[in-house]
Amino acid sequence: MAPDDASTGLYPLRFSHLTGCPDLVHGVFDRKGGVSRPPFDTLNVGFSPGDDPAAVTENRNRILSYLGLSRALFLHQVHGSDILVMPSENTDAKLFWKPGMPEPTVCAAADGVVTDLSGLALVIQVADCQAVMMADPQKKVIANVHSGWRGSLENIIGKCVDVMTGRFGCRPKDILAGVSPSLGPCCAEFIHFRKEIPQNLWQYKHPVRDDFDFWALSRDQLMEKGLFREHIENLYLCTRCRPEQFFSFRRAKKTGRFACAIGLL
Numbered sequence: 001m002a003p004d005d006a007s008t009g010l011y012p013l014r015f016s017h018l019t020g021c022p023d024l025v026h027g028v029f030d031r032k033g034g035v036s037r038p039p040f041d042t043l044n045v046g047f048s049p050g051d052d053p054a055a056v057t058e059n060r061n062r063i064l065s066y067l068g069l070s071r072a073l074f075l076h077q078v079h080g081s082d083i084l085v086m087p088s089e090n091t092d093a094k095l096f097w098k099p100g101m102p103e104p105t106v107c108a109a110a111d112g113v114v115t116d117l118s119g120l121a122l123v124i125q126v127a128d129c130q131a132v133m134m135a136d137p138q139k140k141v142i143a144n145v146h147s148g149w150r151g152s153l154e155n156i157i158g159k160c161v162d163v164m165t166g167r168f169g170c171r172p173k174d175i176l177a178g179v180s181p182s183l184g185p186c187c188a189e190f191i192h193f194r195k196e197i198p199q200n201l202w203q204y205k206h207p208v209r210d211d212f213d214f215w216a217l218s219r220d221q222l223m224e225k226g227l228f229r230e231h232i233e234n235l236y237l238c239t240r241c242r243p244e245q246f247f248s249f250r251r252a253k254k255t256g257r258f259a260c261a262i263g264l265l
């Protein structure tokens with residue numbers, strides 16, 4: 001049971017369908033409630049952007065404490081489409097970050113992770129890209145995916161669903177998905193889209209502007225894999241439009257990363 005919000009200073013956003021699942025905790029932790037100084041103020045969980053490591057450690061401590069989990073898995077996010085499979089028999093403990101650790105652990109280079117391990121927070125670090133959390137409450141399997149525009153083009157979300165079904169026996173109709181705050185169709189401008197984005201995805205471009213709706217693409221990628229429309233939630237919050245609430249790389253290159261976390265109790 002998470003401590004009440006007022007006592008922690010953390011006010012994570014949640015997806016309503018995941019909130020209803022027993023034995024599951026999750027949250028989108030915005031930039032409030034941490035100890036980092038500008039430009040990483042305040043709840044930055046990324047060591048790599050150049051923040052004070054002690055502040056990052058304290059911020060991560062607060063999030064794990066809030067979730068009631070004892071360890072976390074942070075990925076070395078490389079804008080690829082590799083999915084790390086972390087089955088319950090896996091005991092590769094050096095991949096896990098634990099409260100108080102002053103630096104990153106050995107991070108697997110991957111942009112998605114699937115597990116049925118309990119007590120472990122799967123954390124995606126965000127500053128404009130999407131974190132897509134997934135859970136199968138029947139099989140008790142969870143996933144978290146980092147899908148920036150490159151990941152969207154490679155359909156890392158679809159690949160993650162394939163891992164959940166192929167390796168863990170999940171049924172698509174049981175999978176719930178939540179899309180984090182990220183660059184919205186208001187701000188995902190690609191002036192070089194003719195070179196960067198394949199033509200079959202130009203249907204997601206605004207009719208006049210060079211902005212793309214990657215939220216719609218993620219929804220379609222999930223539905224192509226058999227997820228129900230009503231099992232896909234999006235908070236519809238654009239990171240670039242809300243600088244007081246979220247870190248945004250497009251708005252401020254030197255900035256922090258906020259945490260999107262999911263875990264089984």
Ligand SMILES: [Zn+2]
Pocket residue numbers: 183184185186187238239240241
């Ligand atoms: Zn926007």
